[in-house]
Amino acid sequence: MKMVVVMMIMMVMAMVSEANMIEQTCKETPDFNLCVSLLDSDPRGSSADTSGLALILVDKIKGLATKTLKEINSLYKKRPELKQALDECSRRYNTILKADVPEAIEAISKGVPKFGEDGVIDAGVEAAVCEGEFKGKSPLTSLTKSMQKVSNVARAIVRMLL
């Protein structure tokens, strides 16, 4: 009986302390709420160390880039007048997927986080440039802004590994 009580209390405390790791980490980023929602929504978040949390965010960058590329592709038909800007965005987001993300994953896993920082910063840069291509009338604003924000949070966590 007492064992059951003790176990239940331990379970609660474990849950609370894992939640603490994510919270403590996210407090040191520029966007606490975003950081927590990204990490909590991932099943790996609850048992990850800082390196693991950084890799989860790189994964979110990857997912967001993939989603944005799909949107870019669908816009070619709907908004053919935007072709030039869409081409540039396509190039930029392909860089995120093919260069930034693999670089960040390799660097973070191997313990040379500064190259991971380069990769995640660049993801934000590419998104900002893509957004700028539309001269204020972007159909991708919410996606590019998301990428910049996720990039900021990811960067903050990667810096903790330095």
Add this chain to the structure above:
Amino acid sequence: MASSDALLPISAREEDPLLSDGSRSDPNAETHGRRRPVKGLLAVTFGLFFIAFYVALIATHDGSRSNDVKFESDGTATTASRARLAGVSEKGNDQLWKLSGDRNTVAFSWNNSMLSWQRTAFHFQPEQNWMNDPNGPLFYKGWYHFFYQYNPNAAVWGDIVWGHAVSKDLIHWVHLPLAMVADQWYDANGVWTGSATFLEDGSIVMLYTGSTDKSVQVQNLAYPEDLNDPLLLKWVKFSGNPVLVPPPGILPKDFRDPTTAWKTSAGKWRITIGSKINRTGISLVYDTTDFKTYEKLDTLLHKVPNTGMWECVDFYPVSKTLVKGLDTSVNGPDVKHIVKASMDDTRIDHYAIGTYFDSNGTWIPDDPTIDVGISTSLRYDYGKFYASKTFYDQNKGRRILWGWIGESDSESADVQKGWSSLQGIPRTVVLDTKTGKNLVQWPVDEVKSLRLSSKKFNMEVGPGSLVKIDVGSAAQLDIEAEFEIKKESLDKILGDASVAAEAEEFSCQKSGGSTVRGALGPFGFSVLAHESLSEQTPVYFYVAKGKDSKLKTFFCTDSSRSSFANDVVKPVYGSSVPVLEGEKLTMRILVDHSIVEAFGQGGRACITSRVYPTKAIYGAAKLFLFNNAIDATITASFNVWQMNSAFIHPYSEEAVRALSRT
């Protein structure tokens, strides 16, 4: 924390009269509770559990239940820093968030013409892809060897192996096959940075960091397969690798970049390897007789709190009296020792001058207030320059410095142009025998062999003037200049109490760049400048009046208007530079397409910048001389040389065979 606090008040509810049947006036309330002990305890425990669980859930989820990320509607990107971020100097990359111009500016795109112009004519770079740290530089049997961190697969960091090239003169290079690849378990995840040591019999050992198949950082030994091959094409890895693994107390990913070894007075070889313990940067010391087994010293070479991980540590002697290089093992009363480290946190190479104690392998700085890694401590270079490494050139008795110069553009551009990173022009390094407090660096003499036609100029430039310097093509230049502020101007300004003393507050980085006019500066050259000056890169002196009527001189490079592109980093770089009594102000500038290397006061302050003009390219790149001072007239005496290409030779089997016969 709301959730853990919640456990405490809840436990008090065991005594909460509301949990019993509520008859407060009942004198038997206590006996009521005691009548159902086990059930009550169980109910209370479950209640405890569920409440704590619920509170924990709320505290962490903060109302967000879906798996999709939600974003604020205002959509602004924030670069607000906290904690550690706040303590670190803002990286140039942060400027990228504020795209130049408003939202309605012309959208920008790189085209192949702009990108192919960026490739340099006489700086070391591989034929394509990514490069980073210089590795194992050495001179052997008539050839200078250069190895480097290389990615054979992409224009970003990754899959790292050792590239290799040779040269007779440190300028004209021939690319060779890769020297080492990731073919062993102990370097499967990366053949990382290392250094060469010459043994007494003239043979060579190479120590390098491997990232093992489990991503542990270890040190490995390699040596040339055939010492009769002057090209040192093939390298053999010691069968007993790794020779060093992270020692107790050192994390498996904080152990890399072994140095060249030096002889101790006890006759052993000694090396040092950078690391960290929490936030203290340290350098570990090991002794060996055969480079296969090592003895770790209990003492550290040095440590400095709050500097973070020390990468690419370098340790070497400099003469106090002679302007020449010293072999790494030299020691004695006429010698000081330099400890240098690359700071992982800030991407800055810092060094300090100090004294080495061979008996216990320790070193102390001459001036602990500017100890290695402290933000105000000395730097080889005030611009883009990292992971640098020196070697002793026994051919000409020099100590030579290599430095990795990364890109300051977007990775998209690197992928599009197919390459990333350069090495700086190799520099000689000596102690400044005049000040005794800093090193002096200068491009190796051999770079002069690239000088073609030259033009000499001598002119007086009044305040607020701009002079176009007609030299023809202006993307490959070597400029040597001497400046003097006219005595009348100086006397007038020093004597004028209304001219404020600004030396204390001025800094290249924070004082607004070259358009901000002071009494005695800025003045210098504007390189890679468009006729219209819409794009330009000023390299200049800014002389500031100090409180005690003394002058303080600053040397800066302002890349803030170097390009219309909105995806490149455009900082103002620089530092104050010592100017001794009677000295004129001198600067040297090497311009080579997307790299500008500036040397102030004979190399007391050096600034490397990467610039990516979109208009000031090919024939449209011009050179200007300017004087933005409000009051001072300056005289400028200078030489401008056109620079030839170094024609760095791509790898080919015939070339290698031909070279082997020379």
